[in-house]
Amino acid sequence: MTAFAKRIVAVSIASFFLALAASQIIRTRAALNLEEGRGVTFNRDLAPIVFRTCAPCHHPGEAGPFSLLTYGDVKSHARQIADLTQKRIMPPWLPEPGEWKFNDDLHLAQEEIALFKKWVNTGMPEGAPSDLPPAPRFNSGWHLGEPDMTLHADSSFEVPANGSDVYWNFIFRPPLEKTRWIKAIEIRPGERRLVHHANLIVDRSQSSRRQEKSPGSGFPGMELQIESETFDPDGHFLFWKPGTIPEPEPHDMALRLDPANDLVLNTHLQPSGKVEKIQPAIGLYFTNEPAVKFPLLLQLENDRKLNIPAGEKNFVVTDEFELPESVLLFAIYPHAHYLCRDMLAQARFPNGQTKTLLHISRWDLNWQAVFTYAAPIDLPAGTKVSMRYSYDNSDANPANPNSPPQRVVAGNRATDEMAHLWLQVLPKAAATQTQDPRRVLQEAIASHHVQNNPDDFEAHYNLAAMLQARGEVSQSIEHFKRALVLRPGDATVENALGGAYFVAGDLPQAIAHLSVAVRARPDYFDSQYNLGLALANSGEFHQAIEHLRAAVSLRSQDADAEANLGGALAAIGETKEAVAHLRRALELNPQHSLARENLDSILQDSPNP
Amino acid sequence: MFSKTNHRRRILFASLLLICGLAFFVCGSSLFAQMVLSLEGKPVDPIKASDGKVTVFIFVRTDCPISNRYAPLLQKMNGEFAGKTKFWLVYPDKKTTPQQITQHLQQFHYSIPALRDPDHSLVSLAGATITPESAVFDSQGRLIYHGRIDNLYEDAARARPAATTHELQNAIDAAIAGKPASIASAPAVGCYISDLE
Numbered sequence: 001m002t003a004f005a006k007r008i009v010a011v012s013i014a015s016f017f018l019a020l021a022a023s024q025i026i027r028t029r030a031a032l033n034l035e036e037g038r039g040v041t042f043n044r045d046l047a048p049i050v051f052r053t054c055a056p057c058h059h060p061g062e063a064g065p066f067s068l069l070t071y072g073d074v075k076s077h078a079r080q081i082a083d084l085t086q087k088r089i090m091p092p093w094l095p096e097p098g099e100w101k102f103n104d105d106l107h108l109a110q111e112e113i114a115l116f117k118k119w120v121n122t123g124m125p126e127g128a129p130s131d132l133p134p135a136p137r138f139n140s141g142w143h144l145g146e147p148d149m150t151l152h153a154d155s156s157f158e159v160p161a162n163g164s165d166v167y168w169n170f171i172f173r174p175p176l177e178k179t180r181w182i183k184a185i186e187i188r189p190g191e192r193r194l195v196h197h198a199n200l201i202v203d204r205s206q207s208s209r210r211q212e213k214s215p216g217s218g219f220p221g222m223e224l225q226i227e228s229e230t231f232d233p234d235g236h237f238l239f240w241k242p243g244t245i246p247e248p249e250p251h252d253m254a255l256r257l258d259p260a261n262d263l264v265l266n267t268h269l270q271p272s273g274k275v276e277k278i279q280p281a282i283g284l285y286f287t288n289e290p291a292v293k294f295p296l297l298l299q300l301e302n303d304r305k306l307n308i309p310a311g312e313k314n315f316v317v318t319d320e321f322e323l324p325e326s327v328l329l330f331a332i333y334p335h336a337h338y339l340c341r342d343m344l345a346q347a348r349f350p351n352g353q354t355k356t357l358l359h360i361s362r363w364d365l366n367w368q369a370v371f372t373y374a375a376p377i378d379l380p381a382g383t384k385v386s387m388r389y390s391y392d393n394s395d396a397n398p399a400n401p402n403s404p405p406q407r408v409v410a411g412n413r414a415t416d417e418m419a420h421l422w423l424q425v426l427p428k429a430a431a432t433q434t435q436d437p438r439r440v441l442q443e444a445i446a447s448h449h450v451q452n453n454p455d456d457f458e459a460h461y462n463l464a465a466m467l468q469a470r471g472e473v474s475q476s477i478e479h480f481k482r483a484l485v486l487r488p489g490d491a492t493v494e495n496a497l498g499g500a501y502f503v504a505g506d507l508p509q510a511i512a513h514l515s516v517a518v519r520a521r522p523d524y525f526d527s528q529y530n531l532g533l534a535l536a537n538s539g540e541f542h543q544a545i546e547h548l549r550a551a552v553s554l555r556s557q558d559a560d561a562e563a564n565l566g567g568a569l570a571a572i573g574e575t576k577e578a579v580a581h582l583r584r585a586l587e588l589n590p591q592h593s594l595a596r597e598n599l600d601s602i603l604q605d606s607p608n609p
Numbered sequence: 610m611f612s613k614t615n616h617r618r619r620i621l622f623a624s625l626l627l628i629c630g631l632a633f634f635v636c637g638s639s640l641f642a643q644m645v646l647s648l649e650g651k652p653v654d655p656i657k658a659s660d661g662k663v664t665v666f667i668f669v670r671t672d673c674p675i676s677n678r679y680a681p682l683l684q685k686m687n688g689e690f691a692g693k694t695k696f697w698l699v700y701p702d703k704k705t706t707p708q709q710i711t712q713h714l715q716q717f718h719y720s721i722p723a724l725r726d727p728d729h730s731l732v733s734l735a736g737a738t739i740t741p742e743s744a745v746f747d748s749q750g751r752l753i754y755h756g757r758i759d760n761l762y763e764d765a766a767r768a769r770p771a772a773t774t775h776e777l778q779n780a781i782d783a784a785i786a787g788k789p790a791s792i793a794s795a796p797a798v799g800c801y802i803s804d805l806e
Contacts, residue, residue, distance in 0.1 A: 079804050364767065
C-alpha cells in the first residue's frame with residue numbers, strides 16, 4: 001500500500017526580513033592632544049581619526065566622493081571636514097552615545113571634533129613624519145576572499161541622471177543542488193557612489209518573482225513583502241551600507257539556504273548627475289557546520305497610528321511588547337521614512353529599571369543602518385521593550401517629501417511613513433520537545449500585533465500560522481478567516497486556510513479553498529502542491545496528479561512534490577512513471593523517507609516496473 | 610620666483626577690486642583677461658565674451674558630488690535660456706588640468722563652456738565660496754546674484770526630495786527683465802573653495 005505524507009507544506013508568514021553582515025572594525029581612539037600650547041598636526045592628531053572614521057568610505061572604489069587617505073587629501077577638504085564634523089553630518093552615525101556600545105561606532109567625541117577646527121585655524125600643519133600611523137589598507141576585491149559561490153544580478157539597472165532617490169530590487173537565484181549553510185554573505189552593490197544602502201532578504205517561496213515583469217528584470221519598490229515558511233524566520237540581518245566590511249555569522253548561527261530559495265537585494269540609489277548602470281553581485285561563503293542556534297527577528301510597530309496631519313511638528317507613535325522568554329539582544333534596526341525625526345527604543349526590566357537601547361535624535365533615512373551591539377544585551381523574561389518615534393510633517397522638515405506638506409499615513413511608498421523597530425534576539429532557553437521558546441516569542445508578538453491592530457492582515461495571518469503549528473487548528477482557522485475578510489480572494493490566505501482545513505481533517509473545505517487559491521494564481525507552487533495532496537487524500541488521484549504535475553513544473557527541485565506525485569501515480573497503477581518521480585525525490589533528498597518507503601513498496605510488488 | 614609673482618598679482622588685484630566697487634562695468638570688461646583661461650590655455654574675459662547677454666558663472670569642482678548632481682539641471686537651464694544668457698562653468702582648482710576638465714565635461718554631458726580660474730579672479734568677482742555656486746551678471750556686467758542654485762541640499766549629504774526654492778532661475782529671470790534679483794545672495798551648500806590651494 002502506498003502511503004501519502006500526512007502533512008502539509010508550511011503556510012507562509014508575510015513579513016519583512018532585513019539583515020546585516022555585521023561588520024566590525026576595531027576602534028582605536030587616538031590620544032587627544034588638545035592641551036594648551038600644543039599644536040594640532042595631521043600626522044599625530046588627525047590621521048588616526050581620519051583613517052578610522054573617514055577612510056573606510058573615502059578611498060578609491062568606495063562610496064565616498066573623494067579620498068581621505070593623505071595629508072593632501074584632507075587639506076583640500078579641511079574646512080568642509082571641520083564644518084561637517086561640527087554639525088555631526090560626517091561621519092554619518094545616527095545613534096547618540098549611550099549605555100551600550102555598537103560595533104563600527106563612528107561617533108566622534110567633542111574633543112576630536114575640536115581638533116579639526118583647531119587644525120584649520122592654526123594653518124593645517126602636517127607634523128612629523130614619524131607621528132603618522134600606517135595608512136589603512138583596503139581590499140578592492142572580496143573582503144572575505146574568493147566566495148564559494150558568486151552570483152551576479154541577471155540584468156543591470158539604469159539609474160537616471162537626476163531626480164530624487166530610486167529604490168530597485170534585484171533577485172538572485174542561487175543554483176543550489178542541496179541545502180547549504182551560509183556563514184557569510186558579501187554584498188557588492190556595484191557603483192558605490194550611487195548606493196546608499198542595501199538589504200538582502202531570503203525569499204524561500206520565490207514570492208518576489210511575481211513582481212518582475214520578466215524573469216531577471218528586477219522590480220521597483222522601497223519596501224519588500226516576502227512570504228516565508230512559518231517556523232523558519234530568517235533571523236539574520238544582511239545589510240550593506242557604504243564602508244561595510246562583512247562579518248561572518250557566529251559559527252553556530254549559520255544561515256540555511258535551500259535549493260530554489262531566492263535572495264532579494266533591495267537597494268536605495270541616489271542619482272549622481274549622469275546616467276549610470278549598476279549590477280550588483282553577492283558572494284556566498286559556505287560552512288559544513290549547520291546552525292545549532294537560531295536567532296529570530298521581532299518587530300515592534302504601530303503603523304496603524306500613523307495618520308499625520310499636514311504641518312504637525314511632533315506626531316508621536318509608540319509600541320510596547322513584553323518578552324515572554326529571556327533573550328539575548330544582538331542587533332537593532334529602526335525603520336521609518338522621511339518624516340521621522342526622533343527615535344527612542346527602551347527596555348523596562350522586571351526590576352523596574354529602564355534603559356535606553358537606542359536613541360536617534362536626528363533620524364536620516366539616507367544613513368539608516370542595522371546597529372549591532374558590541375556585546376549582546378541580556379533581556380530577561382518580563383522585560384518590556386518599547387519604541388517611541390516622533391514625526392515632523394511641517395515644511396520645517398527639509399526631508400518632507402511633500403511641498404506643501406500633505407496628510408501622511410502608513411504605506412510602502414517613499415511618500416508614506418512607517419514606524420518599525422526590529423530586534424534580533426536569541427532565546428536563552430533551548431527548545432525542548434514540548435516547548436520552543438522561538439515559537440512562544442513569535443506567537444506572543446503576533447498576538448500583540450492583533451491586539452494593536454484588529455484590522456492588521458499580516459497579524460491575523462501570522463498568528464493563525466503560529467496557532468496552526470501549535471496544533472490549535474480551530475483557533476488558527478478563525479484567524480485565517482479574519483485575514484480572508486481583510487483581503488478577500490487572496491491566494492496566500494486561501495491556500496493557508498485550505499491547509500488549515502486539511503489539517504483539521506475537513507477535506508471538502510480544504511479542497512474548496514485550495515481550488516480558489518489555484519484559480520487565483522495558477523503559478524503558486526504551494527497551492528498546487530497542497531491541492532494535489534488534499535485531492536490525493538480524498539482518493540481523487542487523477543485530479544491530484546494534475547496539480548502535483550503543475551507543482552513539479554513550477555519547482556523542479558522539490559523532493560516532497562516529486563515524492564507525492566510518485567505516490568499518486570503509483571495509486572493509479574502508473575508504476576513506471578511513479579518510480580521515476582520517487583527516484584528523483586531521493587536524488588534531491590536521499591533521506592526522504594516517504595519516497596523511500598513508496599519506492600521500496602513498489603519494487604517489492606513488481607521488481608521491474 | 611613664483612610666489613613673488615603671485616604675491617604681486619594679488620596686491621594689484623585687490624586695488625583694482627576697490628576701483629571695481631566704484632565703476633563695476635568698466636572693470637568687469639577688462640580686468641581678468643590675463644588670469645582666466647580657456648581649456649586651450651588662452652585668456653578669456655567671460656563677461657566681455659558674453660556679448661551683452663546675461664552672464665552666469667557656475668563654480669564647480671570635479672570631485673564635488675553636489676556640483677555633479679546639478680549637471681542635468683544646469684544643462685537644461687542652459688538650453689532654456691539659450692540666446693538670452695551665456696553660461697560658463699568655472700573650475701577654481703588650479704591643480705585640475707584641462708584634460709581632467711574635458712573628461713569631466715564628457716562624463717556629465719556638459720555642453721556649457723568651461724573656464725579655469727586658477728587665481729580665483731572670477732571667484733573674487735562673484736564673491737563665490739562654495740562649489741557649486743552660481744553668479745548672475747546682468748547685461749551691463751553687474752553682479753546681481755550669487756549663491757546656491759536652489760535649495761535641493763539642506764546641507765552636505767542632506768538632500769531634499771526636490772528643491773522648493775529656485776534662486777538661480779529667479780535671478781536669471783530678473784536679469785533678463787532688467788530688474789534687480791529679489792535676493793542678492795543665498796548661502797550655497799557644497800565644497801569650500803577656500804580648501805583649494
